[in-house]
Amino acid sequence: MQIMPNRMDRGFLKYQAEFEQKALEVLRSGWYILGNEVEQFEKEFAAYTGAKYCVGLASGLDALWIAFRVLGIGKGDEVIVQGNTYIASVMGITINGATPVFVEPDDYYEIDVDKIEEKITSKTKAILVVHLYGMATKMDKILELCKKYNLRLVEDCAQSHGALFNGQMTGTFGDVGCFSFYPSKNLGAFGDAGAVVVNNEELAKKFKIFRNYGSEKRYHNQVIGANSRLDELQAGLLRVRLMHMQEITEEKVRIAEKYSREIKNDKLRLPKIVDGSTSVWHQYVIRCAKRDALIDYLNSNGIGSIIHYPIPPHLAEAYSYLGFQKGDLPKTENFADTVLSIPMYNGMTDEEQDYVISTLNKF
Known part of the structure; x- marks a missing residue:
């Protein structure tokens, strides 16, 4: 018997008819960027997580680095993060010129919450919590520390779609919850895709402007942004999987x-x-x-x-x-x-x- 470590085809085959129907629907629509599928997915995923707003982006890494950019964290700032994460978590910090400050994990592979405070300095501006391997990190003490030291809280939820701590879903505790929909994730697309969830309307607006070359209105560029848009086809296919x-x-x-x-x-x-x-x-x-x-x-x-x-x-x-x-x-x-x-x-x-x-x- 041959057993692969992961099989993404099985997840497709189970809902094959629905995926194929949605793909044809999007292809035949003639609208492929920032249309109805993205808008509906953003509403549905926000409702799923319990957040007020969702903004679809091109990847999980984009969600991370754009989050720190929009929060104004950059050169000279420090961000606390666990040492045993995937390198993309750290890239989200360093792409902006900020410095990662590593904290050892606990026995559950999550950040050791009892070792965070000793790493906080006058340069610390945020904590990046990574809900690794699909488990929700223990968030209560982290929230207390963020309040005590006036720190931003960003959550890397690339692996934790649907995981809960004390009944609350990952991604909704901090300022920004960052999600990847890479095909191997529990909520996987059929290519690269990502999103952020937030509870602040102004912040959601900033993400929407930044993802589209820094413009809210075409050719009126308010900031130097990026091209990081969740496309219609991936959004439609994610809507199918989200239902299940x-x-x-x-x-x-x-x-x-x-x-x-x-x-x-x-x-x-x-x-x-x-x-x-x-x-x-x-x-x-x-x-x-x-x-x-x-x-x-x-x-x-x-x-x-x-x-x-x-x-x-x-x-x-x-x-x-x-x-x-x-x-x-x-x-x-x-x-x-x-x-x-x-x-x-x-x-x-x-x-x-x-x-x-x-x-x-x-x-």
């Missing part, structure tokens, strides 16, 4: 619960969920001290896996100018050396999952 998000999420939760219940191997450390949080299980991430041997073993048994992420941002060549050395963030680096994402996707069969479990239990 409860079913999509519940299926992933069932798969994760079965893994947690039936994987029994003391060489493997299974993920846990923070009290008060839910996870939508974008990834099911285990840890293993002998990861390379585990990967080889899985490959020999036809099971694919992915490391999320093998090189932490502070050690990436791109950020060598920050001056970090190996050993500066030991927990982050330990996770980079031991984490492994095992197969997790909508449409995974019981037979496939049983095979993954039995193979892992024999390692």
